[in-house]
Amino acid sequence: MTQVSDVPNSPRVFQSDDVRKIKDRLDILDVVGDKVRLHRAGQGYMGLCPFHNEKTPSFRVYPDRQNYHCFGCGKGGDIFTFVMETEGLDFRQTLKVLAERAGVTLLEGSKKRVSGNLHEVMEMAGRFYRSLLSAPEGEPARAYLERRRITTETASRFELGWSGSGWDSLWRTLQGEQVTTQEALDAGLVLEGQRGGFYDRFRGRVIFPIRDVTGRLIAFGGRIVDGEGAKYVNSPEGVLYSKRRNLYLLHAAKNAIKEKKRALLVEGYMDALRLHIHGYSEAVASLGASLTEEQAKLLKRFTDRCYICYDNDAAGQEATLRGMYILQNLGLDVHVISLPSGKDPDELLRSEGGKELFDEAIGRARPLVLQHLHAVRPSLTDPAGRRRGIRSLFEGLAQLQPTVVAPYVSQLAGALDLYPNEFRQELEQFRRGKRDQPKEERRSEEKKRMFVHDPLEAALCAMLWRDDELRRSCRPEEMLPLISNEDVKEIVLAILMESPQELETRWHSMNERFPLTFIAWGGAFCEELEYPRDADSWNTVLVGLARKRVKERVDVLDARMKRNEATIEEMAEFQRLATQLKGGRKGT
Template structure:
């Protein structure tokens, strides 16, 4: 029997939150002490001597009032402390709460996982047969040992038309689902044949270790050298990182991840003891890939080719990567992005084998992302000319001016002025003019004609638990325009589900559909957000309405923080609490004044 709650089914996430107390969960990691109606502890995310980490049992939330400034619900707490992703945290908490996730939301893709697993077993079996000897010879030629073969589960796809298809159908799988898995294709005569044949097979797994596809390497000099499983409901090259399932522990232990391009780069790195290496499979890092890694570390090292053609390609790739990172670089949850350049003509695989000591040295001393970009851009232009200097500043301006850390910003302004051979004041002036020009190109916020100033531009949102943020997220999804994302700070969302969906929506590629990349765990809440879009009036689908919603979200957030401070004991650092109270009061006053102009209370 399903339980109804505010017009929607009570999903597994709600059940988990109902059954668990954030105080109990936080106590597993922290030494909590009573602080008025709240509890406090030393923040686990930064070093401090006096507690600034407050847990509110009434709202089941937490917040750091110290250097971090982060907060959230019980799921977000486990994500950050354990350095795992949303699905992993939900599974851990479900076990703690005694909630059976599979009974609530069955995996619609379970058959595809089963097919891929059986294919993996089939390919491994074929590797041990005489026909697989050529693949074994290739493995030996590349210097891959038995342990690597076992960990990464190498296999061989036999020559012929339908060896795998015949095996899978004998196990009870239907031809349409085998085609859907990407392991077979249909010919013009309506017969189906194996997609892979005569290749070394390397299983691609998701973060939990399920086989979702394959990379296949040709055994001679023909092209293409590698082919992958085509996009399927469980495999998308842009969303997967090769090797993540075996690298997770190494990433956490090293508090860093090294991102390479190829399968063999990862396999060789692991064979030689570098356990924190994953591959983007030849693509620039995407939002989904970064999200998978950010739950494990904030320190990213990109290992790339360094020849002239490669350096330009790296710069293009980094521009795409920067679009993913730009909202995170320099923020409180800081992402440290660095680049290491391989010697000309070498990839990580050959560098590790031919010069292990140099690889170790390179990885230990990566070039900061901004410095690499500055150096790369300077190489493109004639910095002996004033126009060349201006072009360099114009390209680098967004990176430097958007930095939140003033010391980091100061460092790169000095670095840039030194490399260009001009005074610091000249660079500062050029940066300001460049950004002012960009601002003029952005469309201004338009006022609606005949707009009733006294009437809010959104429906009568009742301030019930989480309704305001659910409604706001629903408006964003309905408006679709990504430029609106800058108007909403996801830190004001108390529900981790809304933060996760917001992040997926904000970073969605133009060719993708949000529903297609939504995880099973989030699917129920996503459908709920779509279902309440009927409550949104036509007058509520514009930037002015979104600004009002943003103000209300922030106002609620600040009021809760204010209450947490005032209801906690007084031995939080007086300086920190005094600064927090002043800033909160100032911002609340600003929002009050703006809301009064709309006659909003």
């Protein structure tokens, strides 16, 4: 079994006090529990091994010895090896991560910051925003929070902040702390202006910090207070932050979720905060209405039950329902809460007797199957809508295990004017129809899926996939802004982070066929265009993608100008980009 003392290259100086202090303060059940769902088993705990793919748990954690061992693949160790291997960090980085988590100041001694630690840069920004909220200039933000009935204590408990309204107050502060331009850009905190200067991404906004499941600060959400502009601005997707992989407040809610054996899922920051204030400390926000598989897996680590409380219009929409089926199919029991008179949780809980009403609504929550029926019910009355509605319902039901549907058969049948038997037959037929769908048809569906994607993005993936050197020389923060599609961004990021061999194994084991098909499609596209495999074809792809992104931006700005909504800066940006587009490849 590997213990930290056996790890080669772990400098001796760290072995002594730091490691011991960290191990004293952290429990392996918490550290491993963030990644693996654990169940008590005899003297220890067990779960599905994070290091190899398995269906029955052979991974064991022993709290008394503070170590773990997998009887399937033989991996074992302590909290240090666990974090190193699951996060892909070296010993020094792991030490920093765990020290931060344990609240241990490392004896390393030096006060100078280690450059390149973006979490540290984010924490600086977080402190800056918090200090502005209580400063005299934080008045507009405090007034806004007061209107929303957020007290000073709540604001400080949830680390809310104020960005200030200046153009570069944060950027100047970060520079004073020796943060480099590249770090500030990578952290998504500043943007480059037209004349080469830099300015703050968040201006005139109340700041909500977003932490990952382990508590690291990875992004900010900014709510505008007065004036015009988007209601919310968020940190960009990038090296630190991926919206689809995170849930707001999960780090604060995870223990309550385990204890209460359920998660409460809402849409917005304010809803999640309000629930925590009223004692629902198991609440998290999905930062958008459609749930992703990654978010579902994240929740599944902590519980088997999820109560979803979205805006009434959102809860019945196809995309939202799809997200709920993802949760249900991962083995979570999904219930949907409808609030009286179309209120959101924040509004309801602020009103007189709100908590009682909310508790009642939880008691009345509909299981997913009945929620879906409820959503399509209005359409069942007219013939055209009826076919669409039934199809949508059957598409959903067919994904579920028959045992999940069974308790509701009589209700479902009744709503569709069928006898329970007829209903069962119809559903079975529908299910079989899907399974027997000819291969040819499935393939053409896959092709259709390709059709909505950009062949240039596929070509980029294919080139990175087959060229080791190219892959090593490319940085995610340069590549990701060129890509428009979120799924493709994931693929590019994966290719840049892992080797093709590792990825092939992982994708196969997870039965994810899209990435490899997509890369193959890109390869075919390269050959079709007879791109030679040299720097020229690579540049052609990069320039092509960059132009597309500029073109999209120009269209957005153009639309805003036509609606008279563009700011002076946006008009200037439009001029600059439009000239750039006309001037061919110059400047792209």
